Amino acid sequence: MASHAHQSPTAPTTIDFDSIKNLTASEAKAVDQLIINELSSDVILINQMGHYIVGNGGKRLRPMLLLLSAKALGGVSDKHLILAAVIEFIHTATLLHDDVVDDSDLRRGKESANAVWGNAASVLVGDYLYSRAFEMMVRTGNMRVMEILSKTTTAIAEGEVLQLLNCNNPETTEAKYLEVIARKTAILFSAATRLGAVLANTPAEMEDNLALYGQHLGIAFQLIDDALDYKANQEDLGKNLGDDLAEGKPTLPLIYAIQNGTESEANIIIQAITNGNREAFNDVYAVVKRTQAIAYTEQRAEEEAQKAIDALNILPDSAYKNALTLLAKFSVQRSY
Numbered sequence: 001m002a003s004h005a006h007q008s009p010t011a012p013t014t015i016d017f018d019s020i021k022n023l024t025a026s027e028a029k030a031v032d033q034l035i036i037n038e039l040s041s042d043v044i045l046i047n048q049m050g051h052y053i054v055g056n057g058g059k060r061l062r063p064m065l066l067l068l069s070a071k072a073l074g075g076v077s078d079k080h081l082i083l084a085a086v087i088e089f090i091h092t093a094t095l096l097h098d099d100v101v102d103d104s105d106l107r108r109g110k111e112s113a114n115a116v117w118g119n120a121a122s123v124l125v126g127d128y129l130y131s132r133a134f135e136m137m138v139r140t141g142n143m144r145v146m147e148i149l150s151k152t153t154t155a156i157a158e159g160e161v162l163q164l165l166n167c168n169n170p171e172t173t174e175a176k177y178l179e180v181i182a183r184k185t186a187i188l189f190s191a192a193t194r195l196g197a198v199l200a201n202t203p204a205e206m207e208d209n210l211a212l213y214g215q216h217l218g219i220a221f222q223l224i225d226d227a228l229d230y231k232a233n234q235e236d237l238g239k240n241l242g243d244d245l246a247e248g249k250p251t252l253p254l255i256y257a258i259q260n261g262t263e264s265e266a267n268i269i270i271q272a273i274t275n276g277n278r279e280a281f282n283d284v285y286a287v288v289k290r291t292q293a294i295a296y297t298e299q300r301a302e303e304e305a306q307k308a309i310d311a312l313n314i315l316p317d318s319a320y321k322n323a324l325t326l327l328a329k330f331s332v333q334r335s336y
Contacts, residue, residue, distance in 0.1 A: 015326050015329050015330040017059070017330055020326055020327055020330070021064065024071065027071075027080075027081065028063065028067065030081050031060075031063050031081055031088070032054075034081055034082065035088060035089070036051070038085060038132055039051065041128070045125070046128055048117075049113055049121065053092050053095070053096070053113055056107065061221075062088060062091050062188055062192045063087055063192070064327075065192040065193050065327070066083060067080065068320050068323055068324055068327075069193045069195075069210050069320075069324065070199065070200060071320040072316075072318055073197060074200055075200075077199060079142070080199055082139060083145065086133045087195075089136070090153060092126075092129055093127070093133070094126075094156055094184075095107065096122045096123070096126035096129070097123060098160070099114050106243075137149050148191055148198065152191040156188065159183030162180045166249070166250055167247065168273060168274055168276060169250060169274075170250060170269065170270040170273040172255060174252060174255050177250065177251065177255055181218075181222040184222075185218050186214070186217075186218025186219045186222065187218070189217050189218030189221070190214035190215040190218060191214070193211060193213050193214035194210055194211035194214065197210045197211075205314065206314055209313075209314045213312055213324065214308075216304045216305065216307040217328050217331055220302070220308065223252060223298075223300055223301035224298065224301050224331060224334065226244065226251035226297060227252075227297045227301070228336070229244045229253075230293075230294055242278045245272055245273075245276070245277065245278055245281055246278035247276055248273050248276035250273050252297045252300065253288050253293040253297050254269050254273060254284070254288070256291065257291045257293040260293070265290070265291070268280065268284060268287055269284055269287055269288075272284050305328040305329065308328040312324055
């Protein structure tokens with residue numbers, strides 16, 4: 001950690017996400033402008049949906065990670081800005097496809113795109129965003145960038161399919177589940193931080209450490225998302241509580257509760273996962289609570305966040321390194 005000696009012992013334990021965000025505010029604005037420019041198509045529906053999704057906000061965490069890692073290594077170039085937009089496009093495409101697969105009607109507290117325009121349009125606009133992302137990354141003229149991002153999108157697709165295979169399968173193990181989130185979620189975090197290093201032409205060790213940071217951060221982030229599905233209130237979360245359950249997703253709190261509950265408790269959850277039953281939410285919640293499955297999930301997330309922080313040791317001290325450290329802490333302390 002950078003010098004924190006000046007902080008009093010009563011320093012706030014919650015980390016101010018906005019102050020981290022401010023460190024890349026001007027670059028983020030340029031990325032947003034780039035996103036809007038690149039979304040312009042003479043096909044009206046693409047414009048409408050594109051602006052709806054992008055305007056729907058979200059934390060813009062992945063582009064921010066790319067920008068922070070770039071700044072921690074010396075600065076942000078035009079190519080960094082392009083790739084920050086590319087990462088956000090890939091992320092948005094996966095959300096569009098995800099919401100169709102999951103049949104979700106809420107995304108970040110608003111109607112999901114598929115709820116507004118239907119599944120067919122969502123799938124096709126998701127495809128458009130992927131294609132646009134590849135078109136943009138070619139502009140960097142960097143084969144290494146192309147290699148990283150093409151491997152990343154392949155891994156995400158594999159993660160999506162693996163998740164589909166685990167759906168309604170109560171026999172999913174913790175290891176299998178972690179494999180899904182490593183591919184489906186963490187790999188895009190990892191690509192974002194790695195690309196910051198690649199464009200800065202750092203030695204391989206630096207690049208690998210930044211990729212590790214992103215990977216562990218992404219897993220921590222997803223595990224907390226899973227915990228919040230049984231903990232947050234709906235306004236904070238921006239999606240319906242119990243969505244994971246209704247989709248028959250065996251997330252870590254459920255996997256742990258099955259293993260640590262009594263036989264009848266385990267059966268409640270096994271039935272709920274097998275049938276994708278939101279009605280069982282209260283019964284399931286009681287078991288999750290009694291087995292302390294949320295605490296276990298949070299503890300696993302904290303271990304991942306710590307691994308992320310350790311990977312940053314290689315970076316020279318700076319406000320940006322400190323921000324990356326704080327982001328890892330934020331990922332496990334957040335309530336939304």
